[in-house]
Amino acid sequence: MAGCSSSGGSAASGYGQPQGRAKPNTASRAVVTILPKDGADSVATSGALKITAAQGKLTTVEVADSKGTEVQGEIAADGASWSPTAHLAAATQYKVHAIAKDSEGRESAKDTTFTTLVPKNTFIGQYTPEDGSTVGVGMPVSINFSRGITDPEAVEKAIKVTAVPAVRIEGHWFGNDRLDFSPKDYWAAGTKVTVELNLDGVEGRPGVYGKQKKSISFTIGRRQVSTVDASAKTMKVERDGAIIKTLPITAGAPSTTTYNGQMVISEKYKVTRMNGATVGFGGEYDIRDVPHAMRLSTSGTFVHGNYWAPSSTFGSSNVSHGCVGLQDARGAGDSSTPAAWFYDRSIIGDVVIVKNSKDKQITPENGLNGWTMNWPDWTA
Structure with a gap:
């Protein structure tokens, strides 16, 4: 029977009894606060999302939409707050x-859901060049907004333009409805450019929100820069550093001179109508079939074919209403003419420089012609 008891022991120290009492679990002192509150709707897309921690430090913050797209943000150095680095979508x-941890490493977590506002008024950005296009070395990224922008900083921050090979790219506003991006010098041939428009939810003006979220890309083709000498009445076409052709031209007549400056081809038309009444020349001309026309300015400057002037005009006289004319055939059907040759070898974004004209320099907003500005003014 002695085998049924322990000698010299006591019931308190019997097998299976605790040797000591453990400290009870205690909750984390850290308190996570999330604004807006759980279930909130019509939340502003900027400035409303705030996450803080008291009596502890944030360690994890995850914010994502219903598709799983994450909102990027940063936890402050002291761990007390988290802020998004971009606006939210509408x-x-x-x-x-x-999640936050207190000084003893205990975690406190919080989960919430909210919905952003549905805008009553929106804007979009109409951009050039087109997605997937190949353009000349002078082509900027130009975005025209459907509504005047009163918060340009917020809008510009939501647009990212990058290039491979990498180059510094800066934006410049023309008024409150146009934003252009370009490098300091012409793009290098072969550059790949990507434009990310993250405008959805950006409040461009009070109560007016962007509604675009998309990415476009384009490629810079070969380098072609043509120089028109209005005094010599010639145009030298330079391709990848070599002059490949010198063409006789006619520039603006003494009373209707051609702008000087660096201009970019923004549109091409095999045949188009040119009416002087649309550009301030009244009824001086209305030509319904101008061949091989390429626009250089919004105000109506073109390089185009001219079939109505005698062939002796080109290279000897300036007779146009401000355009640069090249000898051509009516109907644009003769590929051997100087105008057809230049048209066939030009693309949107090619540069045409006009010099030695008795006119002022073209203004940068008159077409895609920001190259007329110096870099400090562009970046100011």
């Missing part, structure tokens, strides 16, 4: 998951 539901 009419979108977001889920927030945040």
Whole structure:
């Protein structure tokens, strides 16, 4: 029977009894606060999302929309707060998951859901060049907004333009409805350019929000820069550093001179109508079939074919209303003419420089002609 008891022991120290009492688990002192509150709707797309921690430090913050697209943000150095680095999209539901730790390493977590506002008024950006296009070395990224922008900083921040090979690219506003991006010098031939428009949810003016979120890309083709000498009445076409052709031209007559400056081809038309009444020349001309026309300015400057002037005009006289004319055939059907030759070898974004004209320099907003500005003014 002695085998059924322990000698010299006591019931308190019997097998299976605790040797000591453990400290009970205690909750984390850290308190996570998320604004807006759980379930909120019509939340502003900027400035409303705030995540903070008291009596602890944030360690994890995850914010994503219903498709799983994450909102990028940063936890402050002291761990007390998290802020998004970009605006939120409009009419979108977001889920927030945040964790903080107190001084003893105990975690406190919080999860919320909210929905951003549905805009009553919106704007878009109409951009050039087109997605997938190949353009000349002078082509800027030009975005025209459908509504005047009163918060240009917010809008510009939401647009990212990058290039391979990498080059510094800066934006410049022309008024409140146009934003162009370009490098300091012409693009290098072969450059790949990507434009990311993250305008959805950007409040461009009070109560007016962007509604675009898309990415476009284009490629810079060969380098072609043509120089028109209005005094010598010639145009030298330079391709990849070599002069490949010198063409006789006619520039603006003494009373209707051609602008000087660096201009970019923005449109091409095999045949188009040119009416003087649309550019301030009244009824002086209305030519319904101008061949091989390429636009250089919004105000009506073109390089185009001319079939109505005698062939002796080109290279000897300036007779146009401000355009640069090249000898051509009516109907644009003769590929052997100087105008057809130049048209066939030009693309949108090619540069045409006019010099030695008795006129002023073209203004940068008159077409895609920001190259007339110096870099400090462009970046100011």
